[in-house]
Amino acid sequence: MEGERPTGAYDRLTLAFQAASAGTFDIPLDQDQAPAISDGALALFGFEAGQPVMFQDCVDRVHPGDRARILAAIEASVRTCTGHHVEYRVVRPDGTLVWLSSRADVELDGAGRAARLVGALLDVTERKQVEDRLRLNADLLDAVEQAVIATDNDGRILFWSRYAERLYGWAAEEVLGRPLRDLRASTLSESESAELAATVAAGGTWTGEVDVFRKDGTAFTALITDSPILVEGRQVGVVGVSHDVTAEHRAEQKLRDSEARFRGTFENAAVGIAHVAADGRWLRVNDTLCDTLRYTREQLLTMSFQHVTHPADLDSDLDQVTRLLAGEADSYCLEKRYIRGDGQIIWVNLTVSLVRDSAGQPDYFISVIEDVTERLRVEAALHDSQEFTRRVLDNLFVFVGVLDADGILIDANRAPLVAAGIESSDVIGQKFWDCYWWTWSDEVSQQVRSAVEQAQRGVAVRFDVLTRMAEDSRMWIDFQIAPLLDEAGQLTHLIPSAIDISARRQAELAMAEREEDERRGRERAELVSLTMAELEGITGLEARTSRLVDLLVPRLADLAVVSAAGDRRRVVAIAPDDRELARALGTMVFTEDAELAAGIERLGVFSHLSIPFDVGGAARGWLLVARTNADRAPFDETDVTFLTELADRVGLLLGNALLHEQEHETSLRLQRALLPGDLPQPAGVAVAARYEAGSAGLEVGGDWYDTFELPGGLVGFMVGDVMGHGIDAAAAMGRLRNAMLALAPRVSGPAELLSELHHFVRSAQVTDFATTAYAILDPKTGELRYASAGHPPLLVVHPHGSSEFLEGGRSIPLSGFEAPHQRTEGVARLNPGDTLVLYSDGLIERRRRRLSDGLALLAATAQRLSPRPAAAMCRDLVDELTAAEICDDDIVVMCAQVEASPTAFYRVLPARIEMLAGLRAAMRHWLPQVGFGPSQQFTVLLAVCEAVANAMEHGYLHHSEGFVEVRLERAGDGLDVTVADRGRWREPPADPVHRGRGTAVMQAVSVGFTRRSDDTGTTVAFSVPRQAEEAT
């Protein structure tokens, strides 16, 4: 330690060296004379006592690096006739090295010239070593990211590291030599200080978290470790290592905040701290005290504690203060009342201790004020906190070491040795990375090694690492290593240091866990509500189960199976949607649990839950979730709780769906049984129907339709709709249909039928409400008589883009109420080619659409689709009208297309040549009515079929789903024929023979052949005269 370092420990150290060996010398400058060297001095150089020694002999034993310096000092003494003081190394013959301090004076001869060199030698080896060590320590302590402060036994500051300057804001020059307590940095009470001193005096290490103040008055929490400075077993001072633990506390605080969100009260229990002058003025107050007393800091600092103390408690408080000042006690504790700034009286627990200055005079009081009203509420929490603090203290760990330039550990403080349960001999002299702390893991050892190597290259390194402690436990430390360079910039040492951050780590970990728990809880709550909302939004058991597994995968599991089984219905949904997986699981999902577990193990599942749940009644449900992705954790207790709850709730929804579907299935069967199978095909009329169960799929409606032949070649059509859904509606529908079938031949017409039907509905209590429409067609005349009981109007579609609703014959619906006095009926005329459309309201009614818009859309769609055969019209009307919006309700459509009258024949055919034979058969059936007997038909068949085949081939080239219309009308003795398609006329591939023949044949048997082609299609027209019977 250099001279400018303040004394104290240094002086004491120096004293220790006073007993060192010494010697004297008297060297004539005339080198021929022998020098007089005392035995002590000879011994210092390693000569025998009394041995004759020349000056040069001594010089030879001086360390070569120091010789020039000594000779220069001697030469300067001789030249200037002044003394000198030089310290140098001597290497003895036995190899030992000593440091000598040589102090010499010059004696002059009579002429005033330098004649002799007389002086004393002192062995300062030990001092030199200590000095080296101290210099090294000063440098290394400056390099550590901890404040290092050393004091002598009187508390005077001997050392103040660079980091201490940064941490506390005091520069070393400002504080060196001053008593530490002058800085008023610490809030330790007198008793705590005494405890600290006692611990250190006993050779122990004191560690604690202390609220400290910087020079600028700002406060922070420091973790301080104080240890004795020992010289030869004697305590000469105290060294304290401290650092700011606010960061750790922040993490802990965050955790507590988080806990407070659940427990709600902990944060309210803080402690007020104040420094109070001897006369009672507040000197320094913390925020909590301001909050507790409801005064601002500025207000409080102008007041004394007497101001806010309840008058009844003032005397007892002052008595205690007196005792402290008189030295009768170090501190006191008191429960007393304060009057807050807002006038409220509060009870506090007050602890006061007196701080005395270096002269022993009372300096100020430290008061700790705890709001007792809050205390009881938080006692439990506080207890936890104390436990926590104690644990932190128990595990506290500060490490400072010294490595040589090669990375060999040459010194370390005790803490890491004690904590690791090892002796210094276990690690000193070893490569640092091979030391006990790191060798538990190759990776850690390697990490430390590369940190050492980086530090050797002049780079400081810092990282968090797990170190090995006693009994092979682990601890997180904040590790750093910094290079130490000499004045020439050469690496001399490496300084590793570390602090225990396990508390911070734990707090952070606990925080992360809690956040994870919260996140999971939130996610699950969301998943439950999402699941319930989604499942409620869709209908059908199958849809619900498959949506459920899709919601669970991959949110919660990699694999999910839901099965639900009732009496007749069993549904299994599996996610992900994978055929192989479904096959593998198919037989498994209903087996016993143990078998299931073995089975799914083969699927790479490492964790699964199998949760049975009630679906209501005899039905059972089973939820299986499994995890195959190794990144996931196995299912835990919270998963079980959550999924069981989810399954129970889902079970209710699936149960509803199952019940619905079972009823739906029954109704559907009933309805199918009650509706006609193949419709009759009366002469001259093509009838087709289409029934679509509501796409919601849950309810069967009470829609019905039928066609039947009546005496006299008449044809009856009916359509109707019973209010309601399900089995009752289906049954009512069946009764109404049968009643109509029975009534139809026995009544005069549609109006009478509806009247009779109403009586039946009323008397037999068939239903509360039904609508129906009934129509009778006479194919011979085209006359259509119709009546509607509250049913939407029937539609007639003409073949070429027009239509009309049959608005007549309307009366009230069928019901259990009294029948109207009379039902009316309407009459219309249908021509060959016209299509009567009977339908139920499912075809036109949509949510958020007016009925009139639905009717208009139906008419427009039917017109656009026309002309097409009855079956195609039914199919396409349903498809087109349900394309935009799914319909919940049942839909019935029946189309009756008039194909013939006594004077006209009409057909619309799909453009497929297979249809030609049927067309010929129909024509053969009709032609006799217009006088074409079997022997006269061939030319008609030939001409029409040639034209139709041309239309199919040229108009659609066999590719399109188009239709070809054929119309034959009696004209005089013969027939006018038109054949029309909606395609574009295309030239067929060159085939002159064929084409020539086709056209030739047509023209040979017809007259007035014309062909008109435009964008809307091609129409061929010609006439065929009737041939004489006797033609050959």
Added chain:
Amino acid sequence: MNELARIRLERDHTGRLIVGVEGEIDASNIDRLETPLRSALADDCEVLLDLRGVQYLDSRGLRLLWELTGSARASGGDLVIIAPADSIAGELLTLTGLDATVVPGMPED
């Protein structure tokens, strides 16, 4: 063979092949009729094609008759089409003026 038309093969006492067609011939079945007819004609050089049982014949059937006659002649064979004027096939042949080209004949009993 579809229901619309059937082909019947038999030989008369001289061993001559008689191919009888009954039913309707139109664009929907002409392709399926053509193959068996051609193979019957290829094996025998003298064939009677009996169309009296034909209920309907259109221009495509006519074209096939035309082609069959042509190929029989080219191969030196003799195809006799039996289609009397009061039959459907005969009516068509007359209408189109082909009755002179294809040779109507009568089966010899």
